[in-house]
Amino acid sequence: MSGAVKVLTEFLSGLGRSVFFLLQILRVIPASLLRPQLIVRQLYMLGQLSMIIIVISGIFIGMVLALQGYRTLVRFGASESLGVFVALTIIRELGPVVTALLFAGRAGSSLAAELGLMKATDQLSAMEMMAVDPIERVIAPRFIAGLIAMPLLTMIFAVMSIGVAGGHAVGVELLKVDAGSYWSAIRGSVDLGDIRDSLVKASVFGFAVSWIAVYQGYTAAPNAEGVSRATTSTVVVSSLAILALDFMLTAFMFN
Amino acid sequence: MNPTTATKDVPEDVLVRCRGLHFRQGQRVIYNGIDIDIARGKVTAILGPSGTGKTTLLRLIGGQWRPSAGTIEFDGTDVHKLGRKPLYDLRKRMGMLFQNGALLTDLTVFENVAYPLREHAGIPENLVRDIVLMKLQAVGLRGARDLYPEELSGGMARRVALARAISLDPDMVMYDEPFTGQDPISMAVLIKLIRTLNQSLGLTSIIVSHDIKEVLSIADYAYVISGGKVLGQGTADEIRSSESAFVRQFLNGEPDGPIAFHYKAPAYADELMGAKK
Numbered sequence: 001m002s003g004a005v006k007v008l009t010e011f012l013s014g015l016g017r018s019v020f021f022l023l024q025i026l027r028v029i030p031a032s033l034l035r036p037q038l039i040v041r042q043l044y045m046l047g048q049l050s051m052i053i054i055v056i057s058g059i060f061i062g063m064v065l066a067l068q069g070y071r072t073l074v075r076f077g078a079s080e081s082l083g084v085f086v087a088l089t090i091i092r093e094l095g096p097v098v099t100a101l102l103f104a105g106r107a108g109s110s111l112a113a114e115l116g117l118m119k120a121t122d123q124l125s126a127m128e129m130m131a132v133d134p135i136e137r138v139i140a141p142r143f144i145a146g147l148i149a150m151p152l153l154t155m156i157f158a159v160m161s162i163g164v165a166g167g168h169a170v171g172v173e174l175l176k177v178d179a180g181s182y183w184s185a186i187r188g189s190v191d192l193g194d195i196r197d198s199l200v201k202a203s204v205f206g207f208a209v210s211w212i213a214v215y216q217g218y219t220a221a222p223n224a225e226g227v228s229r230a231t232t233s234t235v236v237v238s239s240l241a242i243l244a245l246d247f248m249l250t251a252f253m254f255n
Numbered sequence: 256m257n258p259t260t261a262t263k264d265v266p267e268d269v270l271v272r273c274r275g276l277h278f279r280q281g282q283r284v285i286y287n288g289i290d291i292d293i294a295r296g297k298v299t300a301i302l303g304p305s306g307t308g309k310t311t312l313l314r315l316i317g318g319q320w321r322p323s324a325g326t327i328e329f330d331g332t333d334v335h336k337l338g339r340k341p342l343y344d345l346r347k348r349m350g351m352l353f354q355n356g357a358l359l360t361d362l363t364v365f366e367n368v369a370y371p372l373r374e375h376a377g378i379p380e381n382l383v384r385d386i387v388l389m390k391l392q393a394v395g396l397r398g399a400r401d402l403y404p405e406e407l408s409g410g411m412a413r414r415v416a417l418a419r420a421i422s423l424d425p426d427m428v429m430y431d432e433p434f435t436g437q438d439p440i441s442m443a444v445l446i447k448l449i450r451t452l453n454q455s456l457g458l459t460s461i462i463v464s465h466d467i468k469e470v471l472s473i474a475d476y477a478y479v480i481s482g483g484k485v486l487g488q489g490t491a492d493e494i495r496s497s498e499s500a501f502v503r504q505f506l507n508g509e510p511d512g513p514i515a516f517h518y519k520a521p522a523y524a525d526e527l528m529g530a531k532k
């Protein structure tokens with residue numbers, strides 16, 4: 001019993017510290033926005049460098065969805081609905097969730113490791129001693145870049161999986177679903193509300209992953225084990241948070 | 256003079272004054288009421304075995320950590336009573352050289368030294384360039400300005416960090432273990448630099464170290480700390496001629512003495528004979 005109480009106490013105190021840390025970040029965001037070059041650099045590091053994994057994953061997931069969807073739909077003579085199936089699945093669910101999971105694995109882990117190593121090598125302390133606030137100069141630009149990158153990457157993922165080479169390539173080119181049916185079904189079923197919901201999810205996931213990554217990195221023990229632990233925790237906690245948040249957001253959006 | 260007790264010989268013109276300093280990390284007591292004065296314009300050494308909290312003292316003086324009790328005054332201002340903005344203003348008057356240099360790894364040598372200037376000085380870029388080159392010239396690394404930290408040796412990284420620490424012309428520079436892991440040439444270069452810069456720039460220097468011989472060769476005054484207390488203090492000669500058992504053990508590098516070779520443990524015979532913990 002005392003063990004459970006201890007775990008609960010540690011969880012709550014950790015949550016409290018991370019919320020306090022988030023408030024510190026939010027406080028300095030206006031000042032960080034005055035240095036856009038720092039944010040642009042992080043957008044490159046977190047967003048641009050995540051593009052390859054997002055694009056390739058999008059293509060393959062779109063192709064697999066088209067194969068699986070076609071197999072089921074064709075039994076009911078509804079193969080022309082393949083576009084709707086692929087598009088709604090990607091836009092509403094898989095787009096934001098898979099992008100966020102990949103983002104946590106690719107960008108979140110590197111963010112946590114980078115911050116952990118900066119701490120272990122006293123770079124953050126050195127900034128403090130140079131009268132430069134590391135939360136304003138180092139943490140906030142990375143946090144903001146994560147927030148911006150996630151919705152953009154989600155849209156790229158969706159375009160790659162539904163259109164260019166994913167669902168369209170397999171559905172239309174390989175399985176010979178009529179291209180007009182594929183795209184008109186998508187136009188008829190996907191409305192702006194779906195895209196809005198997708199972007200909302202992507203933004204919430206981007207917020208969660210960025211927050212978890214910078215917190216884990218900033219509070220890492222300043223040694224090799226601490227950095228390793230922070231990196232692992234970022235991926236594990238982010239993944240669980242993404243799945244839990246997705247359920248809550250979906251339930252809310254479906255009322 | 257008895258170096259373990261004298262305080263009256265500390266010069267009156269004091270830049271940093273620590274009084275009744277207590278500090279603990281978790282259950283571990285690091286400082287148990289120490290008084291230290293850092294004289295203005297002098298090189299003061301803080302000596303002591305590893306793990307005695309010498310680096311902690313620098314972090315306390317810089318206001319990064321807060322003491323459990325006691326005060327630290329920098330030029331008459333209580334460091335730990337300052338708000339964030341005045342504390343940051345105060346830090347602009349302090350430079351700190353971290354043990355491993357702590358250079359920002361994504362910036363070149365030039366950009367590292369320019370960093371504090373660009374952040375705080377508010378001067379045109381051509382002036383920044385001139386000042387950075389002057390600081391790099393002072394540490395002999397003007398030619399290395401385009402290198403990245405991973406391309407530097409340990410000694411070079413510390414010299415760049417020293418150039419960065421003095422880029423804002425601070426009143427005081429704190430050196431955290433500047434000689435650890437250095438080859439004899441790098442060590443001699445650093446010793447010469449610390450002494451020369453202290454004189455030519457009118458700096459106050461605090462050197463935290465356990466490299467006794469090197470530090471005493473340039474220190475005007477030294478404190479020996481262990482077990483949370485100041486166990487000896489005085490000029491380099493006074494420390495060398497101290498009769499304190501601890502100071503002698505520390506100076507001569509004796510494995511056993513007031514600082515025991517064995518970590519605190521139950522009786523050896525009892526443990527070998529199977530007595531439970």
